[in-house]
Each structure stands twice: as structure tokens, then as C-alpha cells.
Amino acid sequence: MGRMSLLVSPELCIGCRGCQTACKEWNQLEGEKTENRGTTENPPDLSPNTFNKIRYVELPSEKNPMRLLFVSQRCMHCGDAGCMKICPAPGALFRTDEGAVAYDKDKCIGCRLCVTSCPFNVPRYDAQNKISKCHLCADRISQGLTPSCAKTCPTGALRYGDRDELLGLAKKAGYSKVYGEKDLEGLGAVYAFTDSPKIYGMSDSPAIPEAVVFWNNVLKPLSYLGLAGVAAAAVLHYVAFGPKKIEEVKKDE
Amino acid sequence: MSNNMIKKVSGLEILVHWTMAISFFILVISGFGFMFHMEGVGSAFGGFEQMKTIHNWVGVVFAAALFLTIFHYLPVALKFTSDDAAWLSKAGGYLSKKAQLPPQDEINAGQKLLYIAVLVLGTAISVTGVIIWLRPDMANLNSAVLLSFLIHNISFVLFLIVIPVHIYMATLANPGTLRIMISGTVPVEWARKRHAKWVQKMGY
Numbered sequence: 001m002g003r004m005s006l007l008v009s010p011e012l013c014i015g016c017r018g019c020q021t022a023c024k025e026w027n028q029l030e031g032e033k034t035e036n037r038g039t040t041e042n043p044p045d046l047s048p049n050t051f052n053k054i055r056y057v058e059l060p061s062e063k064n065p066m067r068l069l070f071v072s073q074r075c076m077h078c079g080d081a082g083c084m085k086i087c088p089a090p091g092a093l094f095r096t097d098e099g100a101v102a103y104d105k106d107k108c109i110g111c112r113l114c115v116t117s118c119p120f121n122v123p124r125y126d127a128q129n130k131i132s133k134c135h136l137c138a139d140r141i142s143q144g145l146t147p148s149c150a151k152t153c154p155t156g157a158l159r160y161g162d163r164d165e166l167l168g169l170a171k172k173a174g175y176s177k178v179y180g181e182k183d184l185e186g187l188g189a190v191y192a193f194t195d196s197p198k199i200y201g202m203s204d205s206p207a208i209p210e211a212v213v214f215w216n217n218v219l220k221p222l223s224y225l226g227l228a229g230v231a232a233a234a235v236l237h238y239v240a241f242g243p244k245k246i247e248e249v250k251k252d253e
Numbered sequence: 254m255s256n257n258m259i260k261k262v263s264g265l266e267i268l269v270h271w272t273m274a275i276s277f278f279i280l281v282i283s284g285f286g287f288m289f290h291m292e293g294v295g296s297a298f299g300g301f302e303q304m305k306t307i308h309n310w311v312g313v314v315f316a317a318a319l320f321l322t323i324f325h326y327l328p329v330a331l332k333f334t335s336d337d338a339a340w341l342s343k344a345g346g347y348l349s350k351k352a353q354l355p356p357q358d359e360i361n362a363g364q365k366l367l368y369i370a371v372l373v374l375g376t377a378i379s380v381t382g383v384i385i386w387l388r389p390d391m392a393n394l395n396s397a398v399l400l401s402f403l404i405h406n407i408s409f410v411l412f413l414i415v416i417p418v419h420i421y422m423a424t425l426a427n428p429g430t431l432r433i434m435i436s437g438t439v440p441v442e443w444a445r446k447r448h449a450k451w452v453q454k455m456g457y
Contacts, residue, residue, distance in 0.1 A: 086402075088287035089301040109302040112388060116398045209395075211403040219406045220288055226410055230417040234425070241350060243428050246446040 003099035004141060005077070006150060006158060006189040007166040010200060013070035013157035015040070015054055019149035023052050026137060026148035046073065048124045048132035052149055055201055071200045072149075072158055075122045075134035076180065077101045077188025082208035083114035083123055085216055092131070099163070099188050100136035119184065119206040136188065166190065184208070258438040259457060269321045270434050276315040277416065283308040284409055309386050316379035319372065327372065330365040336450070337362035347426070356449030363422070370415045378408035 024031065029049040034042050041056035052074035059067040081101050084093045092107040093114065110129035115121075126132045137147035141160075145151070150160035159166060163186070170178045170192045179197050180187030183206050191197075197204050262270075283304050286294030298304035339355045340362040346354050360368075381401035388398050423430045429443055445452045 088290075088305075090290035090292060090295070092301075107301070109305045111305060111385070113385070113398075113402070116388075116395050116402065209399050211399045215403065215406050219410055222410045223285070223288065223406075223413055226414045227417060230414055230421070234417070234421040237347070237421075238425055241347065244346065244426055245351065246346075 001097055003079075003163040003186075003188070004136075004161065005099065005163040005166060005187070006072075006074075006136070006147070006160050007170055007192065008072045008189060009157050009159070009170075009192040010069050010071050011157075011192070011194060012155045013054065013072070014155055015056065015068070015070040016154065017042075017054050018152045018154060019072065019158055020050070020053055022148040022152035023134075024049070026140070027051060046122060046124055046133075048126035051075070051132075051134040057199065057201055059199065069200055070157070071191075071202070072189075074149075074189060075101060075136070076120050076184075076206075077134075077136055078119070078183075079185030079187070080208065081184070082117035082119055082212055085208060086113045086117040086212050088113065096136075096138050096142065098136070098138075098141045100138050100141065101188070102135040102138040103131050103133070105130040105132075117208060117212045119203070119208055163188070163190070257441050259441045259444050259452065259455060260438050261433045261444065262437050264437060265321075266325055267434055267437055269318050269325070272318040273315060273322070276311045276318065277412075279311045280308060280315060281409075281413070283311075309382070312379060312382050312386075315375070319375040319379065322368070322372070326360070326368045329360055330368045330372075333365075334358070337365065356453075357447060357451070358454075359448055359451040361448070367415065367419055367422075370411075371419075374408045374412050374415065377404050378412065381405040381408070 023029070029051065032043050032047060032049055034044065037044060039056055039058075041054065043050050043053060046053060052072060055071040055073050057069040057071060059069060061067060077100050079099075081093070081095075084095070084101060087093045088111060089107050089109045091104055092109065093101060093103050096102050105128075108130045110125065112123075112125060114123045114131060115125070123131050123133050137145070137149075140147055146160045150158040153159075159169075167178055167181060167190060170190070173192065175192040175194070177193075179191035179193050179202065181190055191200070191202070193200055193202075282294060283298060285291060286298070286304060287301070287308070295301045295304055298307055336355055336357055340357065343349075343354060345361065345363045381404045384401040385398060385405060388394060423434075427447075429439065433439055441452060441457050445457070
């Protein structure tokens with residue numbers, strides 16, 4: 001199967017947040033009591049019970065005093081996922097056949113290192129201290145169904161399908177550069193932005209933290225090589241010099 | 254103590270040494286288990302979640318033992334003497350077939366260096382381990398956790414070089430050394446060859 005993904009088109013989004021509701025419904029996530037912060041953007045952030053949300057970006061200008069951007073926020077299902085790289089518990093985070101980054105709460109050990117390693121600040125922890133985030137409706141897509149957010153979207157702002165086809169679609173629609181096409185070996189949620197990613201509240205070049213990359217590429221192999229190197233050096237030393245021989249010291253007892 | 258034996262370390266030092274050694278091995282094995290997703294290691298510890306709990310608490314034991322060593326060895330390890338300079342300039346005699354070293358005191362430069370390395374790495378790995386373990390769920394602490402993660406793992410790599418060297422030095426390279434950390438005593442003549450100044454100070 002080819003890699004599947006979401007195509008997010010903020011220009012088509014009307015901010016109805018049906019995707020948020022559909023997500024909660026399918027994944028049986030409780031609602032959250034929030035406060036009026038002077039915006040219809042709600043809830044304010046992702047949480048263990050909020051896997052996706054629409055970020056409202058207000059950009060009033062003289063030309064367009066009502067410019068309002070709606071950006072779908074969720075796990076990006078990175079091709080090179082920082083969370084999976086750092087996770088110390090095998091099977092806690094895993095990639096589905098469709099390319100989603102899903103998880104098994106029973107295998108999560110609650111260390112929260114994935115939080116540290118995520119380039120998009122996505123993973124949250126529930127009351128049982130287990131990872132909680134969007135899994136692209138892994139249970140639906142494995143059956144050939146569409147994730148509930150994309151299924152419910154009335155405008156086509158959220159589309160699910162074959163990643164290459166979606167990229168082709170976006171390019172055909174005139175988006176020369178699709179956000180997430182190449183970053184992190186390709187994101188599993190690509191964005192048809194008309195402006196710079198920063199405007200939409202996204203990093204221009206998302207990356208796994210350097211400390212994690214260094215650990216993965218250098219320190220992990222070194223932990224073996226150092227040990228093997230000392231063992232080899234010890235053998236060489238033993239063959240070349242042998243155990244330490246010290247000449248008798250004159251006794252003066 | 255028989256007449257031709259000399260006491261090199263106390264019972265407490267032996268206890269602290271093996272507490273550190275055993276906890277070190279538990280920490281290294283579970284550390285490798287996490288790093289390379291070793292399922293066998295995980296099951297040996299009763300699952301990865303339990304291995305995390307054991308890793309964290311054994312780390313506390315290791316840190317506590319390390320703290321006690323400060324009183325045993327830090328003052329002497331920080332004293333750099335002319336004997337140490339001579340020892341270092343000859344690489345402890347380990348790179349020649351016939352060791353020609355000036356008489357040494359209780360602890361030679363190599364042993365001092367080992368202790369300082371263990372203290373520095375042990376402190377670094379313990380402090381950063383606690384930060385990773387007890388990190389509050391706040392995004393603005395990410396950089397502190399990342400730095401801790403980095404230092405924790407660099408210390409791990411360096412420990413895996415320092416401790417095997419220590420083990421080689423205390424066994425194959427210097428036969429008869431291991432008993433210091435078992436019975437606490439060594440034959441006077443054996444000690445005189447290695448720590449002549451100290452043996453003399455002790456009145457033998």
C-alpha cells in the first residue's frame with residue numbers, strides 16, 4: 001500500500017470545527033470545560049482528550065481587516081518521527097501500514113521522552129500517564145475508512161487519501177510548494193499554504209531536536225563501540241605487555 | 254589480621270564498592286534494553302514499564318553509594334603530588350615491560366583519575382537521570398530535559414569506557430588486586446611493591 005496522508009487546505013476551512021467533534025465522537029474523548037478567551041478558537045490547546053483542533057489566526061490588515069486563517073493542528077505523522085526515534089519502549093509507538101504513527105497504551109511506560117523529541121509539540125499524557133494523541137484513526141484506516149475528521153469535513157479543507165495523489169492534487173490547484181512534502185522524510189499531514197508557514201503558526205523547517213539526532217546517530221553506536229574498543233585494547237595490552245611485573249623491593253623488615 | 258597482611262580498605266568501602274558495581278550493571282543492562290529495544294532484557298525485568306521503575310530506583314541506590322565515596326576518596330584524589338606527576342609521565346608503567354616507578358602513596362595517579370572520572374560521570378548521570386525521571390509536564394522545560402538526555406547518554410558512553418578499563422586494571426593487568434575489594438587486606442610485600450610510601454607510613 002502506498003503511504004496515506006491528510007491534505008489540509010486552510011483556504012477552504014470555514015472554522016466549523018466539525019473535525020474536532022467528529023474526532024471526539026469516534027475516539028470517545030470527553031469534552032473539556034474551557035474559558036471564554038475572547039475567541040471562538042476552542043479548546044485552547046491539544047490535550048489528552050483533544051487530538052485535533054483548529055487554530056485561529058487573526059491577521060487584520062488595511063487590505064483585509066477580516067483576514068482569519070483556520071489551521072488544523074494534530075499529529076503530523078512524520079516520515080522520520082522524533083517520538084518513535086527516542087521512545088525506549090518497543091511497540092509503544094509504531095507505524096501502521098498506511099504510514100500513521102499510532103501507539104499502544106499498554107506498552108507505553110510513561111517516560112514522556114516523546115514529548116521532548118516531537119518537532120510539533122503534539123504528544124500529551126492522560127491521567128494514567130500514557131501517551132495520547134491523534135493516530136489518524138488507525139482503527140478506521142486499517143479497514144479502508146477515512147479518518148473521522150476528514151470524513152466529516154464539509155468543505156474539503158481536510159482530505160484523506162494516497163499521499164502522492166494528494167500532493168499532485170495540491171500542485172494542480174496551484175500550490176507550488178506544499179508544506180511537509182519533504183520535511184522529516186515527508187509529513188503524513190501536508191498543508192496547502194498560500195503564505196509563509198510562520199503566518200499559519202508553523203515552523204519553516206521543522207526538525208527533530210539535534211540532541212536526539214546526535215544521540216541516535218553517534219552515541220547509540222558509540223555505546224557499543226566504546227565497550228568493544230576497550231575490550232580489544234585490553235586484549236592487545238595483555239598480549240603486548242602482560243600483567244604488571246614489579247621488581248622486588250628491598251625488604252627492610 | 255595476620256602479621257604479613259595489611260588492611261587496604263574498610264568494610265564500608267567494600268560494601269559501597271559492590272553496591273555501586275551491582276547497581277551499575279543493572280543500570281547498564283536496562284539502559285541498553287531501552288536504547289536498543291531489547292525485548293529479552295525487558296522481559297527479564299518484568300516488562301519495560303517495571304524496568305523503568307527499577308532503572309530509576311537502582312539509580313538512586315547508585316547515587317547514594319557514590320555520595321558516600323566522596324568521604325572515602327575525594328580529599329586524597331584531589332591532592333596532586335610529585336609522585337602523581339612521575340606516575341603519569343611513565344603512564345603508570347603500563348606501557349613498558351618493566352615498571353620503574355618511584356614509591357607511591359596509598360592511591361596512585363591512575364587510581365585518582367579513575368575516582369575523579371567516576372565521581373564526575375556518576376554525578377552527571379545521576380542528576381540528569383533525576384531530571385528526566387521527574388520532568389513536570391511543561392513544554393518550556395523541554396530544552397532542560399533534552400540537555401539532560403544528552404548528558405545522561407554521553408556519561409553512559411564514557412562510563413562504558415572507564416569501567417571496563419577499571420575492571421581490566423583490577424584483574425588481568427594487576428593480579429592480586431581484586432582481593433582488596435573482597436577481604437580488604439593484601440600481603441604486605443604485595444602492597445610494598447605498589448604503594449611503598451604508604452606501607453612505610455603504616456609502620457611495616
